[in-house]
Amino acid sequence: MTTASLVCQTAHGTHRQTLYFNTQRHFLTVSVDLHTTLSFDREGRLIGVFLDGANYRRGLCGDILMKRASTRGGKLRRMLPPEERRRLLALVRRRLMIIRECAYNTTSVDIRAWLDRILTWDVERLEAERAAFFSIYKPISILPPDQYLSLVLQAAEGCSWNRCTFCTLYRDRKFRIKSCAEFRHHIQQVKDFVGSGINMRKSIFLGDANALIIPQSRLRELIAIVHDEFVFGSPNGMKGIYAFIDIFGAERKTFDDYREMHDAQVKRVYLGLESGDEEVFRCLNKPGSPAACIEAVHMIKSAGINVGIILLAGAGGARLASAHVTHSLDALAAMKLNAGDLVYVSPLIVSSDSPYMQSLRDFQSEPLQGAAIQQQLEHLKSGAKAVCGNGVKVALYHLEEFVY
Numbered sequence: 198m199t200t201a202s203l204v205c206q207t208a209h210g211t212h213r214q215t216l217y218f219n220t221q222r223h224f225l226t227v228s229v230d231l232h233t234t235l236s237f238d239r240e241g242r243l244i245g246v247f248l249d250g251a252n253y254r255r256g257l258c259g260d261i262l263m264k265r266a267s268t269r270g271g272k273l274r275r276m277l278p279p280e281e282r283r284r285l286l287a288l289v290r291r292r293l294m295i296i297r298e299c300a301y302n303t304t305s306v307d308i309r310a311w312l313d314r315i316l317t318w319d320v321e322r323l324e325a326e327r328a329a330f331f332s333i334y335k336p337i338s339i340l341p342p343d344q345y346l347s348l349v350l351q352a353a354e355g356c357s358w359n360r361c362t363f364c365t366l367y368r369d370r371k372f373r374i375k376s377c378a379e380f381r382h383h384i385q386q387v388k389d390f391v392g393s394g395i396n397m398r399k400s401i402f403l404g405d406a407n408a409l410i411i412p413q414s415r416l417r418e419l420i421a422i423v424h425d426e427f428v429f430g431s432p433n434g435m436k437g438i439y440a441f442i443d444i445f446g447a448e449r450k451t452f453d454d455y456r457e458m459h460d461a462q463v464k465r466v467y468l469g470l471e472s473g474d475e476e477v478f479r480c481l482n483k484p485g486s487p488a489a490c491i492e493a494v495h496m497i498k499s500a501g502i503n504v505g506i507i508l509l510a511g512a513g514g515a516r517l518a519s520a521h522v523t524h525s526l527d528a529l530a531a532m533k534l535n536a537g538d539l540v541y542v543s544p545l546i547v548s549s550d551s552p553y554m555q556s557l558r559d560f561q562s563e564p565l566q567g568a569a570i571q572q573q574l575e576h577l578k579s580g581a582k583a584v585c586g587n588g589v590k591v592a593l594y595h596l597e598e599f600v601y
């Protein structure tokens with residue numbers, strides 16, 4: 198950590214502020230009096246801001262997510278609209294220019310090089326990244342929270358099922374699996390785009406919604422390409438491969454298939470159980486059944502791969518609430534999770550264009566409101582901690598906390 202003094206002249210007089218530069222191998226953080234914090238990746242791109250009590254995260258796609266404590270309790274989360282996003286980028290740049298001017302002669306060559314690199318990114322250049330990102334990627338709709346900093350490679354696009362009543366994450370695209378040539382080209386484009394920012398990313402996440410449904414012969418080839426393109430295992434290499442799987446896919450893979458994935462560095466797969474209750478499961482129109490999910494988890498784990506199980510707080514509405522909680526916890530217990538496995542609880546967010554409300558009516562149930570969903574979420578989290586083994590992490594999974 199390097200510190201420097203910054204003297205500011207304002208209409209109200211002269212202020213002395215202390216700057217803290219924290220240079221890590223893969224990112225730089227600049228703090229002003231520990232009140233304002235700005236973070237940048239190795240390319241000099243803004244990745245995070247803490248300002249006036251709010252946290253901003255800028256994704257590779259250029260979107261900026263704001264999170265702050267709400268005055269009414271809980272958290273406020275929202276994606277900045279374009280004008281506000283540009284204002285924030287311009288403000289950060291102005292601050293950086295002052296910081297560079299004041300600290301240039303008193304900081305190390307390394308920090309000066311960081312500051313120069315950061316200032317090559319003006320608002321227009323940062324905003325232009327958005328178009329570049331979307332020429333390489335289809336929107337990254339969601340990742341498990343432990344994978345927010347993974348490098349996403351879209352081996353497939355979309356969801357092979359795409360018909361769960363509550364989920365509209367991939368409705369904008371048709372499911373398709375990339376050819377080997379196309380996947381190689383995609384990886385090259387991703388590497389060029391991310392540049393030296395790649396060093397912040399420690400794992401590979403295979404997109405999109407259920408990449409592991411890809412038939413094994415193609416999956417094997419696609420994973421082999423990942424190994425051609427990235428180093429695994431060395432201290433600075435990738436730590437593993439991760440992906441979502443849905444029960445449709447899970448049912449179709451054999452133990453040998455999972456074993457092969459395990460040997461190819463697939464470390465954890467994420468499965469949206471959503472509910473252990475059969476009726477809720479049907480109301481959500483999930484493919485398969487809770488029992489089939491449990492069986493699939495046993496097979497995946499016996500092959501040496503960890504799992505991340507996602508439950509949906511609020512699913513099935515008021516009439517099915519108690520059965521949903523009880524049977525979901527029963528299902529978790531039956532999965533026999535252990536160290537390295539994760540349980541996530543996602544509060545249901547109903548979008549206006551989803552068929553979920555109609556499905557609830559068909560099942561003679563009523564939607565749960567915000568406070569009731571929150572209560573159920575806490576209940577599921579504490580219940581999951583109680584029924585799962587030591588070493589199983591239980592955490593929040595929130596669609597509105599995600600930006601890639």
Ligand SMILES: C[S@@+](CC[C@H](N)C(=O)[O-])C[C@H]1O[C@@H](n2cnc3c(N)ncnc32)[C@H](O)[C@@H]1O
Nearest residue numbers: 363364406441442443468469507543544545546
């Ligand atoms: C990509 S999907 C899950 C992986 C896989 N396709 C499956 O269904 O098992 C990611 C997760 O996001 C969550 N999700 C999707 N739509 C949601 C919504 N409207 N509200 C809350 N969570 C949602 C669900 O828990 C879902 O399992």
Ligand code: SF4
Nearest residue numbers: 356359360361364406
């Ligand atoms: S929950 Fe999973 S399987 Fe269902 S539509 Fe969404 S991504 Fe597809």
